Amino acid sequence: MSKIKPAGTRRYRGVLKQVEGRIRALFPDINRANRAMFRLGDLSEDLRILSLNAELAAGRAGPKGAAVRALTQYTRGLVRRLAEINTNASGVMSLYDTTTSALRTLRHLRQLEEASVQVDIADITPSGQKALDVLEHVRTGQLREMAMRIANINDGTARLGRVVNVVDDVVSQAASIATNIAAEAVTAGSHEGEFKAVSETMTRYVEELRVMNDQAARGLRGALEGCKALTGAASILTRHQPNPAFQPAVQGAHAG
Amino acid sequence: MKCYKPFAQGDHRWLVFSQDEHKPGSVVDTNQVAITSGGHAILLDPGGIEVFPSMIGALVQEVDLDSVSHIFLSHQDPDVGSGLALWRQVTLPGTMVHISALWPSYVAHFDSDTHFSPIPDEGAELTLGGTALRFLPSHYMHSPGAFAVYDPTARALFSGDIGAAILPGTPIRDIWVTDFNNHVQYMDGFHRRILACREARDAWVEMVAGLTLDFIVPQHGLAFRGQDVPRFLDWLSRLEIGSGVGAYRGRTARK
Numbered sequence: 428m429s430k431i432k433p434a435g436t437r438r439y440r441g442v443l444k445q446v447e448g449r450i451r452a453l454f455p456d457i458n459r460a461n462r463a464m465f466r467l468g469d470l471s472e473d474l475r476i477l478s479l480n481a482e483l484a485a486g487r488a489g490p491k492g493a494a495v496r497a498l499t500q501y502t503r504g505l506v507r508r509l510a511e512i513n514t515n516a517s518g519v520m521s522l523y524d525t526t527t528s529a530l531r532t533l534r535h536l537r538q539l540e541e542a543s544v545q546v547d548i549a550d551i552t553p554s555g556q557k558a559l560d561v562l563e564h565v566r567t568g569q570l571r572e573m574a575m576r577i578a579n580i581n582d583g584t585a586r587l588g589r590v591v592n593v594v595d596d597v598v599s600q601a602a603s604i605a606t607n608i609a610a611e612a613v614t615a616g617s618h619e620g621e622f623k624a625v626s627e628t629m630t631r632y633v634e635e636l637r638v639m640n641d642q643a644a645r646g647l648r649g650a651l652e653g654c655k656a657l658t659g660a661a662s663i664l665t666r667h668q669p670n671p672a673f674q675p676a677v678q679g680a681h682a683g
Numbered sequence: 684m685k686c687y688k689p690f691a692q693g694d695h696r697w698l699v700f701s702q703d704e705h706k707p708g709s710v711v712d713t714n715q716v717a718i719t720s721g722g723h724a725i726l727l728d729p730g731g732i733e734v735f736p737s738m739i740g741a742l743v744q745e746v747d748l749d750s751v752s753h754i755f756l757s758h759q760d761p762d763v764g765s766g767l768a769l770w771r772q773v774t775l776p777g778t779m780v781h782i783s784a785l786w787p788s789y790v791a792h793f794d795s796d797t798h799f800s801p802i803p804d805e806g807a808e809l810t811l812g813g814t815a816l817r818f819l820p821s822h823y824m825h826s827p828g829a830f831a832v833y834d835p836t837a838r839a840l841f842s843g844d845i846g847a848a849i850l851p852g853t854p855i856r857d858i859w860v861t862d863f864n865n866h867v868q869y870m871d872g873f874h875r876r877i878l879a880c881r882e883a884r885d886a887w888v889e890m891v892a893g894l895t896l897d898f899i900v901p902q903h904g905l906a907f908r909g910q911d912v913p914r915f916l917d918w919l920s921r922l923e924i925g926s927g928v929g930a931y932r933g934r935t936a937r938k
Contacts, residue, residue, distance in 0.1 A: 538735050538769055545705070545740025558743040558773070565772045 439540060442663050446573075447533045449657040450526055453580070456653060457522050459646030460587055463639045467594070470639070471509035474601070474632050478502040481608070481625040488618040494611045495622055498604050502629070505597050505604075512593045522583040529576040532569055539566045577661045584650045591647055594640040598633055605629040684737040686745060687858040689898055689906065690837040695720040695814060697837050698745055699858055699900055703737045710734070711849070713762050714858075714902055716841050717746055718834060721812020725753035726770070727832055727841045728763045728902050735766040739773065749775055753809065755818070756782040757843030757902065758826035759790050768794035781809070781818065783828030802830055819890060821845060823883035831891075838897040845887070846915055848904025849873055860905045863914045869904060871922075878924040888920045 481499040485492030543562045546555050605626050612622035684705070690697040700715040715738050716727040724746050730738050742748075751774045756764040759782070767780065771794055782790060784801035791797065802818050809816045814836045821829040825844045832841040848869035860866045878884055891899075898908040899915065907915045 534732070535769060538732055538766075541705075541736035542739045542769075545736045546743055549740060549744055552744055554745075554747040555743045558739060558748050561748055561773050562739075565769075568772070 440537070442660060443533060443537055443540070445660045446657065447530065449653060449660050450529050450533070450580075453526055453650055453653040453657065456646045456649030457526065457584075460643045460650060461523070461646075463643035463646065464587075464590065466635070466639050467509065467590075468513050470632055470636055471506055471513055474502065474509065474629070475506040477625065477628055477632065478506060481622075481629075484618065484621045484625060488615055488621075491615045491618060492622075495608055495615075495625075498608055498611070502601065502604055505601055508593060509597055512590045522580065522587070525576055525579045525583060529573065529580065532573050532576060536566060536569050536573065539569065574661065577657060581654050581658065584647070584654050587643070587647055588651070591640055591644050594636060594643075598637045598640060601629065601633045601636070605633055684734070684741040685858075686741050689858065689900070689908070690839055692836070694722065695812070695836060696745075697834070697839055697900075698742075699906065700738055700741050701858060702855055703734050705737045706734050711762055712903060714900060714904075714906075715742075716900055717742060717751075718811060718814075718816070718832075718837075719746060719750065720814045720836075722750055723752050723812045724750045725755055725809070725811055725816070726751060727755045728757050728843065729754060729766060729770055731762045731765040732769065733766075735769045738766070748773055751775075752778055753811065754778060754780045755830075755832060756780065756786075756790065757821070757831065757841070758783065758829040759786040760826070760844075761793070763843075763902065764790060765793050767797050771797050781807075781830075783822075783826075783830060785828030804828075806830065821887060823878075823880040824887050825877040833894055835895070838895050840891065840894065840896055840899045842891075842899050842901045844877060844902055845874075845919070846870070846899055846901035846904075846907060847873060848901070850904050855905075858900075858906050860907050860911050863907075863911050863918075866905065867918060870918075872926075874919065874922055875924055875926040878922070879928070881924065884919065884922075884924060888916050892916055 478499045481502070482496060485496035485499060488495065539562055543559060543566075546558050546562065549555060551559075608622055608629065609626035612619045612626060615622050684700050684703040687699040687701065688696060689699060696717075696719045698717040698719070700717070702712060706712070710731065710733045713728065713730050713734060715730045715734070718725050718727065726742075729735075739748075754764075754767075754770060754774075756767075764782075767790070771778070771780075779800045780797050781800045781802055784803055787799035787801055790799070804820060804822065806820050807818045809818065814834060817833040817835070818830040819833050819840075821831045821843060823829075829843055831843055831845070833839075848866060850869050892913075896912050898906055899912055900906040
C-alpha cells in the first residue's frame with residue numbers, strides 16, 4: 428500500500444492559527460455589541476409602560492390631550508418594533524455559542540493534523556495507513572462543520588446589523604415624539620406638568636437607547652471587519668480538499 | 684510516545700503507551716493502556732486531548748482502529764478522557780465508553796455526543812474477545828466514582844491513579860519500578876494527598892491482595908511487577924492519608 432503524506436502540513440497549520448486568531452479577535456466586538464443589547468428588553472418595557480401612563484394622562488386632559496393620545500399610539504407602534512427586534516437581539520447571543528464552538532472545532536482540527544503527522548512519521552503499517560484515511564475523513568467532516576460555523580458567525584453578525592438599524596430608526600422617531608409631547612405640554616394648561624414629565628422621561632429613555640445602540644454599532648463595525656477577515660482566512664482552509672481516493676474506504680464507517 | 688508490552692499470549696496483549704516526548708511540558712505524563720483479545724481492543728484511560736496525536740500515532744502501530752470496541756475511563760479527570768471527542772470520531776460507531784455511573788453527564792462536557800455505558804458501583808464484567816475483564820470498585824481512592832480493571836488471564840491490574848508516581852523529568856527507558864524503596868519518594872506525597880478515606884483504602888488493598896497478580900499498571904509513572912506488587916500494597920496499607928485535611932485546622936498540609 429502506498430504511503431500518503433498529509434499535504435501542505437506547515438501551511439495548513441498556519442491557516443488554522445490564522446483562523447483561530449481571527450475568531451478570537453471577534454470576541455471583544457461581539458461582547459461589546461451583546462453587552463449593549465442586553466438593556467434592549469428593559470428599555471422597550473419601560474417605554475411601553477410610559478406610553479400607557481401617557482395615554483391615561485391624555486384621557487384625563489380631555490380635548491387638550493387629543494394630540495398626546497395620538498402620539499402615544501405612535502409610541503406603542505415603536506414599542507412593538509422594539510419587542511420584535513429584541514427577539515432577534517436574543518438570537519445574537521448565540522454568536523457566543525457559535526464562536527466558542529468554532530474554537531473547539533479548530534482545536535480538534537489542530538490535534539487531528541498533528542495526529543496525521545504522528546501516524547505518518549512512524550513506519551507505516553496497514554493499520555497506520557487506515558488510520559491516516561480515517562483521520563483525513565474526520566478532518567474533512569470537521570472542516571465542513573467549521574465552514575458552517577463561520578457562515579453562522581457571519582449570519583449572526585448581519586442579524587445584529589439589522590437590529591442596530593431598526594433601533595436607530597426607533598430612536599430618531601421616539602425623539603421626535605418626545606419633542607412633540609413637550610410642545611403639546613405648553614398648551615395643556617393644568618396638564619402641562621404631567622405631559623412635561625412624560626416628555627422628559629421619554630427623552631431619557633431615548634437617550635439611553637441611543638447610547639446603547641451607539642455602543643452596539645461600534646462593536647458591530649469591528650465584528651463586521653473581523654468577519655470579512657475570518658471569511659478570507661477560512662476560505663483557504665475549506666479549499667483544502669481531501670484526496671478523493673480516501674473516500675470509498677471509510678465513507679459511512681466512521682462518525683463524522 | 685513509547686509502547687511497552689508487559690503481556691502477550693497469542694493475540695491477547697497488554698500495551699502500555701507512556702512517556703510522551705511531544706506533550707506540552709505543562710501537561711502531566713500519563714500511561715494509556717490497550718488490551719487486545721480475539722480481534723477486539725479496549726483502551727483504558729486513553730488520555731487528554733493534548734496526548735491524542737502521539738497516542739493514536741503509537742497505537743496504530745500495534746492496533747487496528749476498527750478493532751477498538753471499548754473505551755474505559757477509570758474516573759472523570761481530564762487527563763483520563765478529555766480526548767474523548769476525537770476518539771469517538773476515529774473509532775467505529777457503537778464503541779462503548781465505560782465509566783462509573785456517577786460521571787456520564789459530567790464527562791459529557793468533554794464530548795456531549797459520546798454514548799456512555801455506566802458502570803454500577805459494585806463493578807461489572809466485560810468480555811473482550813476470549814477474556815473476561817473485571818471492572819473493580821476503587822471509589823474514594825481519589826475519585827468518589829472510580830474503577831480499576833483486572834485481567835485474570837494476564838494476571839494484571841490497571842489501577843488508575845492508585846500507585847501513580849510523578850517522576851522527575853529525567854528520561855526513562857523502562858516502564859517497571861526497579862528499586863521500590865527509591866520509587867516511594869515519587870508516590871508518597873501524591874497518595875497522602877489524593878487518598879482521604881482509610882476505610883476505602885483498607886477495603887481496596889484487601890480486594891487487590893486477593894487477586895492473582897503479576898503486575899499493576901497505574902495511570903502515571905512506573906508499573907509494579909513480581910514482589911513489588913505486594914510491596915506496593917503493604918506500603919499503601921500503612922500510609923498516612925488525607926494530608927489536605929490539616930488545612931481545615933490551619934495546619935500546613937504535609938507534602
